Amino acid sequence: MSTSRNATLEAWMAENGYSSNSLADAVNSAVGDLTGKVGGLDGSSVRDWKAGRVRWPKSATRVALEKVTGCSATDLGFLPRGRAPSPAAPAPPPEDPVERRRFLAAGTALAAATVTPSSGFSSRRIGTSDVDRLQARFTEIIASDHRHGGRLGIEQKSLALAGEALALQNSGSASQRVRAYVYACAAAFRSSAMWAAIDGRRFEEAMVHMREAQALAELSADPAIKFRIWSHAGTLYRHMGRPMEAMAANDVARSLSITRRDPLFASLGLARQAAIHGVAGNATAARRSFAQAQEAMDRADPRANRPVWMVSFYDQAELDSLALTGYLALGDYETAEAHAHRCLAALRPHMQRSRAIATTRLACAQLGQEDVGPAVATAMSVSRNAGAHHPRVARMLRSFHTRIRAMAPNSPTTRMWNQYAHATWKDSV
Incomplete structure (x- = not known):
C-alpha cells in the first residue's frame, strides 16, 4: 500500500522545535500522566508518523499527542481509520x-x-x-x-x-x-x-x-480576572526590560478591590512588584516589597474561595520563585540561591515548568558565586526537554553556557558541560 508523508505534522514539529526523539519523549510523558504508565515510543515511532506509515495512532497515544501539541490529531494531519487521504493534497505552505x-x-x-x-x-x-x-x-x-x-x-x-x-x-x-x-x-x-x-x-x-x-x-x-491580566501585563513589560511600564501595570492590579479583600492577591501583587524592583536595580524597594508580600501571604486564609488559576500556582514556592528572580537580577546571588532552594523544596509535583525555570535560575545563582561544579551539576539536572524547547529555560542556559566558558574555559567541569550542552541543543534541531 502506498503512503504519503504527513507534511502537516512535519511542519508543526519544525515550527515548535521538536526532533523525532524529543517529541516521542514528550508524548511518553503525557501517556504516563494519562495512564500511570510511561509510553514506549521512540524516534522511529515518530518517523513512522511523519512518513505516513502510521496514519492513526492508538487511542492513548493520540490523546497524549493532542495534549502535548494543543492540536487535534486530524489537525496534525492524521486520518481516522477508514478515511482515504485526498489524492493530491498539497503540503501546507509555511506560515507567513x-x-x-x-x-x-x-x-x-x-x-x-x-x-x-x-x-x-x-x-x-x-x-x-x-x-x-x-x-x-x-x-x-x-x-x-x-x-x-x-x-x-x-x-x-x-x-x-x-x-x-x-x-x-x-x-x-x-x-x-x-x-x-x-x-x-x-x-x-x-x-x-x-x-x-x-x-x-x-x-x-x-x-x-x-x-x-x-x-x-x-x-x-470580574476583579479577579482583571487582576490576572494586569499582573500579567506587569510581567510582560518586566520580561521586555521596561520596568517603569511594568510597575505601572502592576500598580493597576494592586489597586483593584480584590487585593483589599484577599491578602493572597495582595501578596502576589507585592511579590511581582518586588521582582520588578529587582530588574530596575532598586535593592531596598525589592527587599521591602518581598517582606510585605510574605506578611500578606501569612495573613491569607487558605480556605478562602479563589479562582482555579490562583489556587493552582500561587503559594510559598511561587513567592520564593519571584524572590529568586528579583535577587538574581540584583546580583545578590547568595540570597537568590537560598530562595531557589526554598522554592524547589516546596514546589508541587504538577509545576514542571516552574521547576525547570527555578532550577535553571539556581544554576545561574551558583555560577554568580563562582561555584562552577555545583552550578554545572544543577544545570545538568534541568530536563533536556525543557532545556531544548522552553524558550525562557533555553535562553537562560545559553547565557549560562557563555558565562561558564568565559569563567573557566579549560576546566574539566566546563568540558563536561560543553558535551552535555551540545547533546541537548543538537537534539532540538
Whole structure:
C-alpha cells in the first residue's frame, strides 16, 4: 500500500522545535500522566508518523499527542481509520509571520465568527452548565501550562476557546449574571494565550492578547480576572526590560478591590512588584516589597474561595520563585540561591515548568558565586526537554553556557558541560 508523508505534522514539529526523539519523549510523558504508565515510543515511532506509515495512532497515544501539541490529531494531519487521504493534497505552505500578526490583530471577534456548528451551541437559553463547561476547559489549559509552558499550541488553543466563549454569547438568551460569567471565561482564555506568549517570548503576540483580554475583562466586571491580566501585563513589560511600564501595570492590579479583600492577591501583587524592583536595580524597594508580600501571604486564609488559576500556582514556592528572580537580577546571588532552594523544596509535583525555570535560575545563582561544579551539576539536572524547547529555560542556559566558558574555559567541569550542552541543543534541531 502506498503512503504519503504527513507534511502537516512535519511542519508543526519544525515550527515548535521538536526532533523525532524529543517529541516521542514528550508524548511518553503525557501517556504516563494519562495512564500511570510511561509510553514506549521512540524516534522511529515518530518517523513512522511523519512518513505516513502510521496514519492513526492508538487511542492513548493520540490523546497524549493532542495534549502535548494543543492540536487535534486530524489537525496534525492524521486520518481516522477508514478515511482515504485526498489524492493530491498539497503540503501546507509555511506560515507567513505577517499573516499570523494580522490574524492575531483581528482579535477575538474573528475567532468567534469562525466557530463552526460542531462547537455544540445552538439558539437556546445559555445557563450555568455552559459556564461550567468553559471553566473545565480553562482548567485543562492551566494544567497544560504548568506541564509545558510557552508552547504555541497552548496559545492557539486558548485563543480558539476565547472565540468559543464569545460565540456562545451570540447563541441564545442569558441572564446578565451568566453573560458576565461567559465574558470572564473569554477573558480568562485570552489571558492564558497572553501568558503562553509571554512564557514563549512572543512579546508582540502577547501585547495583542493583552489588549483583547483587558476589553473582555471590563465586560465581565470580574476583579479577579482583571487582576490576572494586569499582573500579567506587569510581567510582560518586566520580561521586555521596561520596568517603569511594568510597575505601572502592576500598580493597576494592586489597586483593584480584590487585593483589599484577599491578602493572597495582595501578596502576589507585592511579590511581582518586588521582582520588578529587582530588574530596575532598586535593592531596598525589592527587599521591602518581598517582606510585605510574605506578611500578606501569612495573613491569607487558605480556605478562602479563589479562582482555579490562583489556587493552582500561587503559594510559598511561587513567592520564593519571584524572590529568586528579583535577587538574581540584583546580583545578590547568595540570597537568590537560598530562595531557589526554598522554592524547589516546596514546589508541587504538577509545576514542571516552574521547576525547570527555578532550577535553571539556581544554576545561574551558583555560577554568580563562582561555584562552577555545583552550578554545572544543577544545570545538568534541568530536563533536556525543557532545556531544548522552553524558550525562557533555553535562553537562560545559553547565557549560562557563555558565562561558564568565559569563567573557566579549560576546566574539566566546563568540558563536561560543553558535551552535555551540545547533546541537548543538537537534539532540538
